Amino acid sequence: MIKNKSLVSINDFSKDEMLRILDLAADFEANPDQPLLTGKIIASLFFEPSTRTRLSFETAMNRLGARVIGFSDVNATSTTKGETLKDTIKMVSNYADLIVMRHPLEGAARYASEQSSVPIVNAGDGANQHPSQTLLDMYSIRKTQGTLQNLNIAMVGDLKYGRTVHSLIMAMSYFNPTFYFVAPDELRMPQEYKNFLDDKGIKYEEHHDMADILHIADILYMTRVQKERFSDLLEYERVKNTYVLHNDMLSVSKDNMRILHPLPRVGEISTDVDQNPKAYFFEQARNGMFTRMAIIAAILGAKE
C-alpha cells in the first residue's frame, strides 16, 4: 500500500503505514546490508543546503544498492538560469525511479508530486513538512521505550515555529500520549495544535520551567530557541538559559527517560549531557538512516 506513494506530509501515511515503516526500519537496523535496489536510480535534489538530511538519505540509498544522481548545490543547476521547479521535476522524473528533494519554498514537494511521474519523498520544504524526521523520531521513541502507547512526552523550546514538534504531535496522536509543552510565552504551542489535541481528547499541560516536568517525562524532546524568533531581545536574554539542559538536572528523571533533539543543537543541550546514557540524540540521527532505508524500500516496492 505504500508502494509508489509519495511521502510529502506525515498525514499522507496512515497509522498502519507509519508502523510498517518503523517495522521495516527495525529490520534494516538488524540487517543493514540488504542491496534490494540494485539497478534502481534515485535522484537526490537539494535545492537548499543540508548536511545531515542529505547524507542520511544518500547513505540509505547507497546501502540499498541504488545508484544516486542529483545535486547538493543549486548554483550548479539550470535553476540559476531560471528553470522552473516544474521543468526540473519533469526532466528528472524521466531519468530516476524515485526523487528525494529538499526545497526552500513551502509546498514545493506537494507541487513536485503532482508534476512527477515517479514518487517524491519530501526531505523538507521550507518550514512546512519533513516527514522522514517525524518517522525517525517515532522509531527512536519506540526503540527506547519499547512502545509508542501511553507515553509522557515533554517538548521543550521553540514550540511555535518548530515543524518537527508539530508533525510529531500529529503522528503520536494515535498512541494516547500525554504532552508537556515547555516554552517561553513568545514561543508557545500554537492554538491550532492545542485544538487538535482537545478534539482528539489527548491530555497536555503547558509549563515555563523544565524542572516542572523532568521527573515525569519518558521522552524529553529538545528544540532550539533561536534568538531571531524574539521580538523583544531582552525577553530572549531573560529566558535563554531557562531552556538549556544540564547534566545535573537529570538526576530526578526516570530511568527510562531519553533525550531527543532533531539537531543541530546550538547550546540548548550542554555538552556535559552527552556522556549521560539518557542522551539519545546521536543514536536518533543514526536511526534516521534506517528509517530512510525503510521509506525508500517501501515506496519502491522492495519490501512488501
Add this chain to the structure above:
Amino acid sequence: MENNDKELKVSAIKEGTVIDHIPAQNLFKVISILGLEKIPNAITFGTNLESKKLGRKSIIKVADRFFEDDDINKIALVAPEAKLNIIKDYKVVEKRIVSLPDEITGYVRCFNPKCITNHEDITPRFSVVGRAPLELKCHYCEKVTSEEHMEIK
C-alpha cells in the same frame, strides 16, 4: 418592498441576472471574479446603496447572461450574502443564493510569501477549513489564510 425602491435606482433589464446584496467595498472583486469586465454584455451596477443588512451594498445587473452554480459560488468569498434574481421578460423567475464551496481553486492568493504558488505559475488550491470567520488552508504549503489576509488574484 424596500428592495424594489433601491433597484429602481439602476435601470431594469429585460433578460439576465441581477446580483444583489454585494458588500459595497467588494463590488469590483465580484466583477473581477466573474470576469464581467471581459464580456460584451450590457452591465449596469450601483454601489454605496443603503442596505439594512450590509450598511452599504452594491448591485450588478447583467443583461442576457445566466450563471452556472459553480461560477456564482466563487463570489461567496467576497459576497457571502449575495442573492441572484434571474430575470425573464422583466420578471424575476428564480431567486438563488450563493454557497461557499468546500474547495477554492484559482482566484485567491496564498498569504504565505514562501508558498511555492507565489513563486511559480501554479493555480492556487485551498480547502475551506473555517466558514465564520473564513479560513482557507493551502493545498501546497498547508498554511491557513484568514479572511483579513485574503487577496483575490
